[in-house]
Amino acid sequence: MSSIKDFASHFFVTGDPLIYGADVSIVLVSLAIVFVLTYYKKWGWLWREWLTTVDHKKIGIMYMIAALLMLFRGGVDALLMRMQLAWPNVHFLKSEHYNEIFTTHGTIMILFMAMPLIFAMMNIAVPLQIGARDVAYPYLNAISFWLFFFGAMLLNLSFVIGGSPNSGWTAYPPLSGLEFNPGPGENFYLLSLSISGIGSLATGINFLVTILKMRAPGMKLMYMPLFTWSVLATCIIIIIAFPVLTVALALLFIDRLAGAHFFTMAAGGNPMMYINLFWIWGHPEVYIVVLPAFGIFSEVVATFSKKTAFGYKSMVASMMLISVISYFTWLHHFFTMGAGADVNTFFAISTMMIGIPTGVKIFNWMFTMYRGRIRLTLPMLWTISFIPCFAIGGATGVMLAVAPADYQYHNSYFLIAHFHQVLIGGVVFGMIAGMYYWWPKMFGFKLDERLGRWAFWFWQIGFYVCFMPQYALGFMGMTRRIYTYPDGLGWGPLNFVSTVGAFLMGVGFIFQVWQIVYSIKYGERDLTGDPWDGRTLEWSIPSPAPHYNFAVIPHVKGPDAWWTMKQEMKKEAAVKVDPAEIKPIHMPKNSGRPFIMSVFFFIAGFGLTFNWIWMGVFGLAGVAICLLLRSFEYDTDYYIPVDEVKRTEAALGRL
Ligand code: HEM
Numbered sequence: 255m256s257s258i259k260d261f262a263s264h265f266f267v268t269g270d271p272l273i274y275g276a277d278v279s280i281v282l283v284s285l286a287i288v289f290v291l292t293y294y295k296k297w298g299w300l301w302r303e304w305l306t307t308v309d310h311k312k313i314g315i316m317y318m319i320a321a322l323l324m325l326f327r328g329g330v331d332a333l334l335m336r337m338q339l340a341w342p343n344v345h346f347l348k349s350e351h352y353n354e355i356f357t358t359h360g361t362i363m364i365l366f367m368a369m370p371l372i373f374a375m376m377n378i379a380v381p382l383q384i385g386a387r388d389v390a391y392p393y394l395n396a397i398s399f400w401l402f403f404f405g406a407m408l409l410n411l412s413f414v415i416g417g418s419p420n421s422g423w424t425a426y427p428p429l430s431g432l433e434f435n436p437g438p439g440e441n442f443y444l445l446s447l448s449i450s451g452i453g454s455l456a457t458g459i460n461f462l463v464t465i466l467k468m469r470a471p472g473m474k475l476m477y478m479p480l481f482t483w484s485v486l487a488t489c490i491i492i493i494i495a496f497p498v499l500t501v502a503l504a505l506l507f508i509d510r511l512a513g514a515h516f517f518t519m520a521a522g523g524n525p526m527m528y529i530n531l532f533w534i535w536g537h538p539e540v541y542i543v544v545l546p547a548f549g550i551f552s553e554v555v556a557t558f559s560k561k562t563a564f565g566y567k568s569m570v571a572s573m574m575l576i577s578v579i580s581y582f583t584w585l586h587h588f589f590t591m592g593a594g595a596d597v598n599t600f601f602a603i604s605t606m607m608i609g610i611p612t613g614v615k616i617f618n619w620m621f622t623m624y625r626g627r628i629r630l631t632l633p634m635l636w637t638i639s640f641i642p643c644f645a646i647g648g649a650t651g652v653m654l655a656v657a658p659a660d661y662q663y664h665n666s667y668f669l670i671a672h673f674h675q676v677l678i679g680g681v682v683f684g685m686i687a688g689m690y691y692w693w694p695k696m697f698g699f700k701l702d703e704r705l706g707r708w709a710f711w712f713w714q715i716g717f718y719v720c721f722m723p724q725y726a727l728g729f730m731g732m733t734r735r736i737y738t739y740p741d742g743l744g745w746g747p748l749n750f751v752s753t754v755g756a757f758l759m760g761v762g763f764i765f766q767v768w769q770i771v772y773s774i775k776y777g778e779r780d781l782t783g784d785p786w787d788g789r790t791l792e793w794s795i796p797s798p799a800p801h802y803n804f805a806v807i808p809h810v811k812g813p814d815a816w817w818t819m820k821q822e823m824k825k826e827a828a829v830k831v832d833p834a835e836i837k838p839i840h841m842p843k844n845s846g847r848p849f850i851m852s853v854f855f856f857i858a859g860f861g862l863t864f865n866w867i868w869m870g871v872f873g874l875a876g877v878a879i880c881l882l883l884r885s886f887e888y889d890t891d892y893y894i895p896v897d898e899v900k901r902t903e904a905a906l907g908r909l
């Protein structure tokens with residue numbers, strides 16, 4: 255009995271009411287899901303329609319749902335931290351617990367919220383924008399999604415089983431090494447990021463090939479919508495950056511599992527090596543998440559100003575430039591670690607240079623709006639609010655890039671305020687704009703404007719109330735990653751204000767949940783397929799798109815393909831499909847293997863986290879078998895007959 259208890263207390267996290275609460279809610283939510291699925295007999299539907307799907311639109315929706323759940327989890331972490339810091343000498347969270355929370359918050363927000371959210375938008379929009387029927391490798395696309403999903407689940411599990419990582423989202427050794435950090439926490443971090451990282455790399459390759467190879471006839475590169483361009487730039491960064499991360503994580507894991515010394519001074523290794531590798535990925539990573547947001551803003555501004563994007567070519571050039579320069583800035587993350595004046599100067603200048611193309615883009619968005627017929631819809635509101643927010647974030651970024659001054663700001667709350675300003679103002683606002691913009695395309699109805707405006711204002715006001723005081727706190731000497739502070743430093747009031755702001759954003763999020771639930775019932779249906787009077791091809795087909803997307807692949811004659819088609823003929827005529835042109839459509843078949851293979855990855859990751867080699871081997875063997883089976887599979891695709899396409903299109907009023 256006592257040995258069981260011993261084992262269980264090593265295995266399950268105990269001793270904290272918050273964690274018992276989480277245990278209970280995990281069990282309850284799981285039971286509720288199982289009950290609902292069984293009661294409504296939905297298991298078969300779930301498996302056939304979703305878990306085995308290779309349709310990019312459904313994969314995009316699953317990414318979006320998972321990312322919003324992770325935004326909730328990361329947001330709860332954020333609120334817990336802000337509660338802890340609201341007054342001096344609070345003892346709500348223990349120091350150890352605070353460390354775990356800022357670690358999981360950062361990790362989840364960047365890797366399991368921002369990344370999947372951009373993958374969601376890519377999946378939902380890119381194939382439609384370029385007139386394709388799917389991505390280049392639909393089966394691989396499903397694998398990418400499930401690897402991300404199970405990677406995220408692995409990290410989330412650490413909260414109740416084994417214990418969370420606690421050395422920050424950057425996991426610098428030696429703190430994250432075995433000597434100072436025994437136990438499974440860091441292993442959870444390393445393995446979950448590795449598993450989902452494979453998926454991200456595959457997504458980068460998949461979309462690069464899709465954009466280069468799958469465009470509709472006539473769509474030259476310079477005719478592509480700006481969102482597609484932003485994804486192309488992003489994919490290039492992903493393909494170069496992610497392998498570096500994987501190597502860094504693998505080496506650190508080998509240090510921990512097998513006692514190697516890549517990053518331990520003692521036996522000839524060097525922690526600086528890890529720090530370099532991490533940021534060679536980490537800096538480009540921030541552009542991986544922000545460039546697609548730039549793409550979304552470009553689409554939204556053009557659509558809701560009724561104008562072609564101003565300075566298309568300079569937009570493209572600036573994105574490509576950013577994707578290159580972002581590789582030469584990584585060292586600004588450790589100006590204070592002794593690289594010397596020359597090296598610091600190089601990286602200070604390269605960092606500041608990124609401001610130039612970014613500034614070009616900001617001016618282009620403003621010139622697009624200038625004299626445009628602006629409609630203040632929800633996507634447009636979020637886009638307009640992004641501009642000042644990102645301008646301030648960019649300015650404080652340039653302040654941080656002044657190497658000697660960074661000795662003052664380094665690891666202070668000034669930095670915390672800066673990166674939240676660009677990550678929330680850029681990435682989160684951008685993805686929310688994209689979500690509102692493409693929502694009718696995904697689901698066939700619009701999200702309610704009135705509730706959306708409440709959400710918007712709560713988010714906006716909350717944002718500034720939360721983060722502006724933090725710049726001041728940074729100047730007052732408050733450092734990051736401290737779990738409490740003494741009275742008498744004058745930090746109390748500003749921290750309290752900041753916490754209030756965080757909760758206002760929380761209210762904004764609740765409004766959005768309400769907005770979605772409300773709109774499912776009462777949202778305005780989109781019967782035209784083109785609710786915003788759009789400019790790009792995704793608006794030329796019905797909402798939601800039939801699963802083959804285009805009954806007849808369009809011919810593209812210039813930029814803003816759909817807009818020109820609408821100009822040339824009446825809109826009713828433009829959406830009509832010529833029955834003579836319909837041919838059988840070649841589509842990939844669904845497959846359960848991406849899901850099953852990712853479960854094996856999860857098992858391997860879980861086993862290795864606890865150093866249970868047998869379980870790791872078992873999981874990896876499962877992965878190998880899945881791969882092997884796939885290579886002997888020939889029955890992977892099928893044709894949709896012409897009749898069926900005709901029937902579908904007729905039902906949608908397109909024939
Ligand atoms: C929604 C409102 C948010 C609030 C109130 C918030 C709050 C916080 C707080 C209090 C910290 C810890 C600071 C410290 O003690 O050192 C933190 C750290 C961090 N946050 Fe957020 N956050 C929010 C959203 C986000 C988003 C959207 C992202 C990324 C896309 C993000 C990324 C990070 C990262 C990377 C860290 C650093 C973690 C570390 O030091 O290891 N946060 N945040």
Ligand SMILES: [Cu+2]
Nearest residue numbers: 537583584587
């Ligand atoms: Cu950086």
